[in-house]
Amino acid sequence: MKRPFQRKAKEKKSEISEKKEITSLVDVDYNRKKLFKKGINLMADERLEEAVEVFEQALRIDPDNIETLMKLGYSRFHLDDHSGALRVYDKILDIDVTNPEAWNLKSLVHYEQKKYAKALDAAEKAVESDPTYGMAWYNRACFQSMLNQVPEALESLKRSIEIDVKNARKSIRDRDFLNVRTEDGFKKIEEVVVLESIRQGYHTIGAIVWTTFIDKIDVEKALQKLMGKGLIIQNEKRDGLHRIPVWDLAPDVAKRMGEEKKGLFGITRKTLPTPVKNLKSLSEAIQIAKAAIEEEDVDKAIEIFDEFIETDRSGQPMIENFFDEHREIRLWKIRLKDRGVDYIKDNKEKMLDLFDNIESTVTKKLREEIA
Numbered sequence: 001m002k003r004p005f006q007r008k009a010k011e012k013k014s015e016i017s018e019k020k021e022i023t024s025l026v027d028v029d030y031n032r033k034k035l036f037k038k039g040i041n042l043m044a045d046e047r048l049e050e051a052v053e054v055f056e057q058a059l060r061i062d063p064d065n066i067e068t069l070m071k072l073g074y075s076r077f078h079l080d081d082h083s084g085a086l087r088v089y090d091k092i093l094d095i096d097v098t099n100p101e102a103w104n105l106k107s108l109v110h111y112e113q114k115k116y117a118k119a120l121d122a123a124e125k126a127v128e129s130d131p132t133y134g135m136a137w138y139n140r141a142c143f144q145s146m147l148n149q150v151p152e153a154l155e156s157l158k159r160s161i162e163i164d165v166k167n168a169r170k171s172i173r174d175r176d177f178l179n180v181r182t183e184d185g186f187k188k189i190e191e192v193v194v195l196e197s198i199r200q201g202y203h204t205i206g207a208i209v210w211t212t213f214i215d216k217i218d219v220e221k222a223l224q225k226l227m228g229k230g231l232i233i234q235n236e237k238r239d240g241l242h243r244i245p246v247w248d249l250a251p252d253v254a255k256r257m258g259e260e261k262k263g264l265f266g267i268t269r270k271t272l273p274t275p276v277k278n279l280k281s282l283s284e285a286i287q288i289a290k291a292a293i294e295e296e297d298v299d300k301a302i303e304i305f306d307e308f309i310e311t312d313r314s315g316q317p318m319i320e321n322f323f324d325e326h327r328e329i330r331l332w333k334i335r336l337k338d339r340g341v342d343y344i345k346d347n348k349e350k351m352l353d354l355f356d357n358i359e360s361t362v363t364k365k366l367r368e369e370i371a
Contacts, residue, residue, distance in 0.1 A: 032061040036068055039075075048075045064095055070102070077109055085109050100130035100327070107139055116146045130327060132319070134163035142176040153177070154185035161192060164323060168193045173213050187221070190214055194222040195249075198232060203246040223247055279362055281307075282314050286359045293351050296344045298336055305333045322358055329354075 035058035042051035055072040059065065073088035086109055092102040107122035120143040126136035137160035144153035157177070160167040168189050171177055180186050190212075197208045208219050226232045231253050236243040248254070285307040292300040307313050308329045318326040332351065335343045344351070 032058045039071060048079050051075045066092055082109050082113055098129040100126045100133045104136045116143050119143045132163055134160045138167045145177050145179045148179055150180050153180050165196050190218055191222045191225055194219060195226055198247055198249060282362050285314060286355050290355050293344060293348055296341050298340050302333055302336050305329050325354055325358055
């Protein structure tokens with residue numbers, strides 16, 4: 001009769017011990033997060049040396065925390081401690097050799113050291129790890145241009161623009177592309193920039209030149225090319241006694257791309273083909289994703305993550321508005337397939353925080369569209 005009672009006592013004692021251990025782990029993680037946030041605040045105040053010290057304290061608690069290591073490497077890089085930054089990024093890659101951000105940041109260190117071949121090698125590993133990483137493609141294009149690999153640079157730059165059209169405008173002002181600016185392929189990129197400027201509501205040559213930083217002659221050439229392709233049309237508007245030419249997206253192109261129109265005081269208001277529908281789909285998917293994470297339902301989480309990843313679903317709006325989050329969710333899907341429910345348990349708070357942030361932005365945009 002005593003034996004079952006004694007067994008229960010042992011089990012209770014074991015349960016208490018486990019609870020203490022769990023509490024201890026939570027406390028440790030709390031201290032690390034507290035130090036991490038302190039380091040972030042120091043970085044924001046540009047007190048980078050102090051930030052380095054705080055991140056190193058956080059790493060004494062969890063030496064392999066990639067989030068902390070990433071910020072430590074970034075701080076060292078901006079203190080011009082290139083060798084220190086490389087050591088940190090190499091440690092991250094020892095933990096996860098497919099980490100695209102670490103490879104990309106490592107490429108920037110080599111770029112600052114003017115070691116362009118090494119920079120290119122690291123950037124190529126970044127895009128191999130994540131083919132949707134637009135900034136890595138852009139950096140790859142820069143390094144190829146610096147090494148006078150002109151066709152390859154143009155191809156990489158086009159790929160980066162396909163992922164994020166803002167890279168087109170950035171390339172116009174980037175001196176790293178001096179080697180490729182006279183190429184026909186780069187002129188086509190100028191056309192993309194001019195087309196995007198018109199979509200954003202800039203319809204005169206002066207406004208397009210001002211927003212794109214492209215020379216007036218090149219803007220005029222781009223406009224002629226775009227009209228020849230049927231992408232834009234030319235109209236006129238009255239300015240006092242004069243009529244001045246203006247350019248608009250062709251109706252079918254405007255319907256397909258969406259258009260940004262100027263409102264009062266020059267404020268831009270974006271109208272998309274079915275904006276409310278797209279935002280509602282995202283909002284509904286977020287709720288399902290959060291429920292799956294809370295329930296630690298791996299299959300349900302993997303299934304709903306496809307809604308945020310696939311471009312024929314909500315993937316394209318995610319790439320356009322939440323590029324970093326899109327990449328993170330893709331990585332989570334891979335990790336869930338590898339580690340299952342353990343990965344959700346270890347990263348639940350981080351996952352929920354990410355979806356909370358997306359939801360907040362989506363809700364705000366939805367209200368604006370409805371208004």
